[in-house]
Amino acid sequence: MTTYNEDSIRSLDWKEHIRLRPGMYIGKLGDGSAYDDGIYVLLKEVVDNSIDEFVMGAGRTIDITMNEQKISVRDYGRGIPLGSVVDVVSKINTGGKYDSKAFQKSVGLNGVGTKAVNALSASFTVQSYRDGKTRIAEFSKGELLKNDEKTTTQRNGTAVTFYPDDSIFRNYHYRAEFVENMIWNYVFLNSGLTINFNGQKFISENGLKDLLERNIDAESMRYPIIHLKGDDIEIAITHGQQYGEEYYSFVNGQHTTQGGTHQAAFREALAKTVREFYKKDFDASDIRSSIIGAVAIKVQEPVFESQTKTKLGSQNVGPEGPTVRTFINDFIKKALDDYLHKHGETADALLKRILQSERERKDIAGIKKLANERAKKASLHNRKLRDCKVHYGDKHELAQETTLFITEGDSASGSITKSRNVHTQAVFSLKGKPLNAFGLTKKVVYENEEFNLLQHALNIEDGLDGLRYNNIVVATDADVDGMHIRLLLMTFFLQFFPDLVKAGHVSILQTPLFRVRNKKETIYCYSDEERQRAIQKLGGKPEITRFKGLGEISPEEFGLFIGEDIRLDPVILSKEQKIIQLLEYYMGKNTPDRQKHIVNNLRVEVDIAQESKPVAEELVA
Structure with a gap:
């Protein structure tokens, strides 16, 4: 046993502690392939400060520029007091938000945000412009490198530029889609705010109404969006055609x-x-089935359940205010009741949607009961699921990292099972190709044993509140059959649980296509371009292996691909993509349309090492 004495006790300064335990401050690290990866939390922490300036009436514009690894944020607020610029970004428990008069309903109240960004950035620069003077401070991994003050003609405000540290965020890159979603949320919640992002202007006039219109198909709405605003509260509601419930919730802009x-x-x-x-005493599930809703409230001194502020724990809206429950209930009780009395057509459409949900629920009640009983028995000895120890809903520092791999066949699932992290990674094994669920009712989820076991493994039967894994990763072979299984699984999720995809929980696992090695080094390659670069790097005649399926990859090698260097392609739905049309085109019976698309987009590739260049150019053309 090692000696345990006074020499074993260490005191870390602020930056050492953040760098040693980054997950405590920004959640999971990741490489930017998931919307909740740490690099986006770093950006949010910086922008939150600019938003708080806007809320306080200082500065109506924020400029954000981004490439794959560098972020710059410039606001036109009051600017950090020049004498405090260094302290605000490098001393824990230092900041203006402890003065509740200055920041009554701010998101960041713990004085950690920009300090975490500073400590976790290879380069971090903050510059404050204030009344004709400017102070610029430059850091690297939290260490101060430069601190200068001079005169300026620039408008008041604050500018922050940072590069996340690639020794912590390995192979990271920012995805514009995730950043744009974040920015849209900021402008939806802050009427009058303009954010310029890489030359594109973001602004919203109708708040949460605009949010719902951006995220749902107009054709699928059962009635016009109900949009209600009050003091410190705003809601928007409609019902669609999809299954499940879908919510967008915000507190103080978070x-x-x-x-x-x-x-x-x-x-x-x-x-x-x-x-x-x-x-009428409707079942609550019938009222909320197919709902798409958004709620935003402002509270004093909010209490969140983690540093990343993804779940509100506050019971009251303020030190002397009512409970959150009473505050929201009183507002909705009056505002929604008044709206439905004034808009008879909307009230009729809402009633029809509820009655339809009631009929559908009763129609599948019998088979649902039997299916759930089977699933309960199967869960005791479920050969399809190799579960992990930590789950998404747990109050655990690893909860954000929980992952379920959905694999095809026993060989692939066996390799992943042997190499996975048993604390955070689970495996669900499919038996062959799942059913094409397009156009079917939710009854099939209970009739099909595999679908039923999958929804129980995820715990999403009654919505996402009980979701057991933050990341659902489709892990199939990179061949025609594997691609087909991906499509069938995506059809299942989009048909019955679209909110799972919209919330950014679903990804595709990238696995290497080639292994290039000599006696000294092994390089795994995910594309032919990477293969060519590996051959050039190793020189000579290295051994090249082409992986045809996941089952060919040994458990030892698989561990390299699902650990900290995991490569994921997130499944992202853009505003332009209509779920119904998307599924109908790819998974419906319009075979001639798909054939026409394939023929029109055929590409012929020729090995120019074996064919003459003119012939190759002619064929490719």
Whole structure:
């Protein structure tokens, strides 16, 4: 046993502690392939400060520029007091937000945000412009390198530029889609704010109404969006054609992706008000089935359940205010009831949607009961699922890293199972190709044993509140059959659980196509271009192996591909992609249309090492 004495005790300074335990401050690290990876939390922490300036009435524009690895944020607020520039970004428990008069309803109250960005950046520069003077401070990994003050003609405000440290965020890159979603949320929640991002202007006039219109198909809405605003609260509601419930919830401008007390109160108040309006004791699930809703509230001194602020824990809206539950319930009870009385057509459409959900629920009640009983028995000895120890809903520092790999066949699942991290990585094994679920009702989820076991493994039967894994990763072979299985799984999720995809939980696993090695070094390659570079690097005649399927990769090698260097392609739905049309085109029965597309987009590739160049150019043309 090692000696345990006074020499064993260490005191870390602020930057050492953040760099040693980054997950405590920014959640999971990641490489930028998931919307909640740490590099996006770093950006959010910086932008939050600029948003708080806007909320306080200082500065209506924020400029953000980004490439794959560098971020710059410039606001036109009051600017950090020049004498405090260094302290604000490098001393824990230092900041203006402890003065509740200056920042009544701010997101960041713990004085850690920009310090974490500073400590976790290879290069971090902050510059404050204030009343004709400017101070610029440059850091590297939290260490101060430069601190200068001079005169300026620039407008008041603050500019921050940083490069995340690639020794912590390995192979990272920013995805514009995730950053744009973050920016849209900022402008939806802050009327009058303009954010310029890489030359594109983002602005919203109608708040949460604009948010829902951006995220859902107009054709699928059962009635026009109900948009209600009050003091420190705003809601938007409609019902669509999809299954499940979909919510966007915010506190003081923070997107609470895991909900919290305000989202629970919103769901409860909605069901209660609708029952009272129609004077019928509807089942709450029928009222909320297919709902798409958004709620944003402002509270004083919010309490979140983690540093990343993804779930609200506050019970009250302020030190002397009502509970969050009472505040939201009182607003919805009056505002929604008034709206439905004034808009009879919307009230009729809402009633029809509820009655339809009620019929569908009763139609599958019998088979659902039997299926759940089978799933409960199977869960005791479920050969399809090799579970992990930590789950997404747990209050555990590794909860964000929880992952379920969905694999095809026993050989692939066996390799992943042997090499996975048993604490955070689970495996669900498919038996062959799943059913094409396009156009089918939710009844098939219970009739098909594999689908039923999968939804129980994820725990998403009644929505995402109980989701057991943050990341659902489709791990199939990179061949025709593997691609087909990917499509079938995506069809299943988009047909019955689209909110799982929209919330950014679903990804595709990249696995290497080639292994190039000599006696000294092994390089795994994910494309032919990488293979060529590896051959040039190793020189001579290295051994080249082409992996045809996941089952060919040994467990020892697989461990390299699903650890900290994991490569994931997130499944992202853009505003332009309509789910119904997307599924109908790829998974429907319009075979001639797909054939026409394939023929028109055929590409002929020729090995120019064996063919003459003119012939190759002619064929490719």
